[in-house]
Structures are given as structure tokens and as C-alpha cells.
Amino acid sequence: MRNLDITTLRSFIAVADSGGVTRAAGFLHLTQSAVSMQIKRLEETLGVELLDRSGRTIALTAAGEQLLVYARRMVGLNDEVVSRLTDQAFEGEIILGVPHDIVYPVIPRVLKRFNALYPRMRVQLIASYTRRLQEHFARGECDLILTTEPTTGTEAETLTELPLCWVGAPGGAAWRRRPLRLAFGRQCMFRPKVIAALDQAGLPWELAVETDSDRTIEATVSADLAVHVVLEGTEPPQLERIDHGGALPELPAHFINLYGAEAAASKPVEDLVDLLRDGFRPAGAGRMRAVG
Numbered sequence: 001m002r003n004l005d006i007t008t009l010r011s012f013i014a015v016a017d018s019g020g021v022t023r024a025a026g027f028l029h030l031t032q033s034a035v036s037m038q039i040k041r042l043e044e045t046l047g048v049e050l051l052d053r054s055g056r057t058i059a060l061t062a063a064g065e066q067l068l069v070y071a072r073r074m075v076g077l078n079d080e081v082v083s084r085l086t087d088q089a090f091e092g093e094i095i096l097g098v099p100h101d102i103v104y105p106v107i108p109r110v111l112k113r114f115n116a117l118y119p120r121m122r123v124q125l126i127a128s129y130t131r132r133l134q135e136h137f138a139r140g141e142c143d144l145i146l147t148t149e150p151t152t153g154t155e156a157e158t159l160t161e162l163p164l165c166w167v168g169a170p171g172g173a174a175w176r177r178r179p180l181r182l183a184f185g186r187q188c189m190f191r192p193k194v195i196a197a198l199d200q201a202g203l204p205w206e207l208a209v210e211t212d213s214d215r216t217i218e219a220t221v222s223a224d225l226a227v228h229v230v231l232e233g234t235e236p237p238q239l240e241r242i243d244h245g246g247a248l249p250e251l252p253a254h255f256i257n258l259y260g261a262e263a264a265a266s267k268p269v270e271d272l273v274d275l276l277r278d279g280f281r282p283a284g285a286g287r288m289r290a291v292g
Contacts, residue, residue: 002045006078009071011038012050016068020058090118094269097126097133097145100185100214102234102256106279113275118268129187137259143269144260146276148189148231156257159280162231164190164251166242172224175242179204183217183226186210190229193252201249231256256280 014024015035025032043050050064060068084090098107103125111123126136130147137145152158168175180198182205184191198205208226209217221228222238231254235241242248261273 004045004074005042006075008038008042008045010075011035012042012064013068013071013075015039015051015058016060016064084118085120090268091120092266092268093122093124094144094272095124095126095142096272097128097136097142099130099133099146099148099189100127101230102146102148103127104234104236106276110272110275110279114268114272117271121268123272129185130189131187134259142260144258144273144276147257147259148254149257150189150193150252150254152255153257153259156259157261157277159256159258159277160282161253161255162233163253164194164229165232165235166227166244166248166251167221167230167235167239168227168242169222169224170238170240172242174221174224175227175244175248179206180248181206181208181226183207183209183211183220183228185214185217186212190251190254193254194229197249197251203249 011024011028011030014027015021018024018027021035021039022032025035028035039051046063046067048063049061050067052059052061052064107125111125114121114123126133126142128136130149133142133145133147136142146159147153147156166175174181180203182194184194184207195205209220211217217228218236218238220226227242228239229251230236230239232241258273258276264270264273
């Protein structure tokens, strides 16, 4: 196994960019002989000639042209790693607020990618209800928040629009019973729209659970004692979307809005914003792009 040395690759790039060993030596603050020795060592490692020395000026051979592409990528990646791990500017904390019901599946992937980019940065995740997160943000207690709202926010960036869907226990029958038993959080943004849709459809309903605990809601619904409503694609694994065949009213869409993006004060915050945008990008609109 032969290993390439970043220092020799850096010298090779300098020779290629400057058109000669002498100029490259001045750029690298090395002697001409030191640069020449590094190029020779690189050629011996690879077993190919990288420079065409037959003319008055030095040119790259075909192998040298091919190596140059890889060398730029390797040196660039080396410099990025060193910068991320040692630059004091990339230390600190970002406070991110996210509604309970949209933490999964996107946020864990976003946090994992962000940690790879900025291992010395800490993201403090606050999971709460939209109204509480808006209060935190208004008091300056969060750098960024996501919300689930029936409209686009006047001071927010809308990341996506998702329809609400009915969920219940796998193979459950609670959705067939009347009055329809509902499980909701006290501050759930979906609740008013769901109740309005039921009233408009003339379906009787009652609150089986009104709580501040998502776990209480999930336990009640998974026991087939009530039904719940979530944004499509955010169903908990122990619940399933109800195929009601029109027995329950269709529900309106809600928006996932991002607050704080315009005031991003640092490169890490900007990159976290980009990861959130990519994470909630509608299906078919493209894959997560590289940031950094």
C-alpha cells in the first residue's frame, strides 16, 4: 500500500499552477531543490513521470494532468478538515427549536451531517409546541426555530407544505366509532382545523386525551383508544395512516416554516439552515446538497 503525502501534492499543485519549480518554490517559501525533491519523491511513489522536462518550460504529462485533479481535491479536503477541527471560530452553540411531531425523521439526519461538518459546535435541540417555540424565539432564546402553521409565516421562510393525515393503531378500529375519540396536545396547532373539519362534516367527536405529553398521545392511539392527526410523512413507527375510504373528512395542509434564517450570523448557522432546507425539501425536488 502506497500513501500519498499532502505536502508533496501541495508542491505539485504549485508547480502546475505557476508553470515552474522556481516560481513554485517562491510561493511555498521553500528552496528550489526542496520542491524538486518533493516532485521526484511523488513520481517515485506513483512510478510515473508527472512533469515533461523535455522543453524549455515544464509541462504536465498525461499522468500529471490526471493527478492534478485528484491532488486539488485531496489538498482541499485536508485543509477543510484542519480548518474545521482547529479554527476557534467554529466553536460555540446553536439553539434549534423544533416541534415534537416533525423531529423525526429529518432532524437526526440533519444533526448528524452538521456534526460531521462542525464537530466542535454544539446544537442544543429544543422540542416543544409551535406556540412555545415562537415565544422562545421572540425572547431571543433560540437561534433558529421550525414551526408547523396553517399559513406561511410573515417573517419566516417556508420549507415545505404537507397535508395532514389521520393516524391510528395498526389494524385498529377506533376511527370507525362514534363519537370519534381524539387524542391531542393542549397546544397542538392542528387541533382547531381538525375539529372544524369534523363539525363541517357533521361527525360527532370527543376528546379522549388532552395532554402536554406526546408519549401519552402515542400510547393511547397505539392502544386503539383514539385517533390522532400528523403531517404526512411524520407518522410514528408504532402508528399507521388510516385508510378510511372517505369516512373521515379530508384535512387541510400545513406549512413547515423556518424562523431566523435571514439573521444567520455565522457560517455554521448558515450551513445548518441549508441542511434544514434540504432535509425538508419536498420529495422529488433533489437530494441533500453539500454545504461547507
